[in-house]
Amino acid sequence: MSIRYLSENDIYKLYSINESVYLKDKSKSDNLCDYENSDLYLTSVYGDPDSALISFDGTFICVAGCGISIYFIESKKCIQLFNEPEEIIWTEGVYQSAEDGQHYVRFNANTETEKFRIYRLNVKTSGLEILS
Secondary structure (H helix, E strand, O other): OOEEEEEEOOOEEEEEEOOEEEEEEOOOOOOOOOOOOOOEEEEEOOOOOOEEEEOOOOOEEEEEEEEEEEEEOOOOEEEEEOOOOOOOOEEEEEEOOOOOOOOEEEEEEEOOOOOEEEEEEEOOOOEEEEOO
16 A cells, blocks of 8 residues: 655645545544545545645645546535546646646646647636646
């Protein structure tokens, strides 16, 4: 079993075990990884997650790897983008920029023509922009 810590803030710790991503509420458990009992399963990422973040405002989680997975903490809703078999975007290095609003994330990816691009995603609308 390979545990990989992806992101953390004062309330939550985000980690993966192989392709599965879990969220630990630090106030509910002292165990490092209690995925069998109290930690919340969020999503699965084919090929293991590359990176992840807990948003600045603590309202959502974004996981990069085979596509992008966005988990909304309050509604417990998870959406997966760019991971359909014929349209996979392999993403990496997800982050939030101080230049953007709270509901944006940026990530890196290679295009079909092997050009490296930086994208900005609006997590509320799933709108995607190429920044460079």
